[in-house]
Amino acid sequence: MRDWENLRYFLAVARQGTVLGAANQLGVSHSTVLRRIEQFEKALGSKLFKKLQRGYELTLAGEELYQNAQAIEGNIDHVLALAEGRDDVTEGKLRISQPEIGIINVYPLYAEFRRQHPEITLEVHSTMQADNINQQEVDIVIRISESPPELLAGRCLGKVKGKAYANRKYLDTLPADATPADYDWIVWQMTATANLKYLQSLNIANPKVVMYAGSMPDVVSAIHHGMGAGFLSTQQAQLHKNLVALFDGQTLAEYSIWILTHRDLRNSERVRTFMRFMAENLILD
Structure with a gap:
């Protein structure tokens, strides 16, 4: 029995033009894609790709297979999804x-x-x-x-609120007359524009950003360890008793989950x- 998964790998390489591109699309290693393509070519008895300096190009056999495979790809996905959707076991x-x-x-x-x-x-x-x-x-x-x-089918689980927080010990290191305009700010890159606009709406024209974090765990760690103030979900902030809500606990935004x-x-x-x-x-x- 020929493996439908091998056809998925073939289609990924054909569309991406490179093994690396196909590996990134499928979330597997470079070597896995190569092995799958070799297996598929061996099973079919046909060479499907020509390896060029710029990447992979379909052979005549590969081009014919690509055209036919595209026509049935959606039907196979649908059939497999239906089969999985009717699974009545829990394990x-x-x-x-x-x-x-x-x-x-x-x-x-x-x-x-x-x-x-x-x-x-x-x-x-x-x-x-x-x-x-x-x-x-x-x-x-x-x-x-x-x-x-x-x-997609499902339901809304509720809303997450976002607020500004700082470590209590960090706030204690600031002068008594310090205002949020004097704080060091930690900003998540994904929401940096919204965060800065929010601060500017509170008359903090040029917030002092000391860290643009690439991930939310980085934001949490930086605020928790006293690098400065930043924006967190209220649910996450509740896990850290040393954090203080700023701006009288004003909600920055609400997000549906x-x-x-x-x-x-x-x-x-x-x-x-x-x-x-x-x-x-x-x-x-």
Whole structure:
């Protein structure tokens, strides 16, 4: 039986034009892509690519296969999704994509879920990028969104509030007459523009930014260890008793948190069990 996964690898290389590009798209190693293509060519008895200095180019056999494969790719994905969506067993792996640690605190719930359902293994991806649930990269996404894609099914778990915080010890090092305009500020690169606009709206025309952090865990650590003030979700800030809410606890923004799955997976027992548990137990504010 020929492996449908090998056809996925073939299509990725054909579209990207390089093995590295295909590896990045599929989330696998360079060597894995090469091995899959070699296996596929051996199984078919045909050379599918010509290796050039600039990358990989389809042979005549490869071009013909590419045209035919594109026509059936969507149908195969749909059939596989339907089959997985009708899985009526609880045990197995559940692949979850969630926001970076530091936005919402879900691990206490994961721990309780595993105690209740030891037969389910969790594969967790913490990222602000949109893992492609339509391509079956993950089974469930927990996402900040105001308008979830139409092909996904799920529910809003509530809202996360964002406020400005600083370590109490950091504030104690400042002069008695210091104002937020004198603070050192920690800014998450993803929300830097919104953060700076917010500060400017409070008449802090030129906030002193001492760190542009590439990830939310970096922001949390920097504020927690007294590098300066910054913006956190209230749920995350509650984990650190040394943090003080600034601007009289004024809310900067509110973000809706959704838990979503593909419509074809909504009847999967694993998916339904996890989504129901999260909806019943997650408390955001």
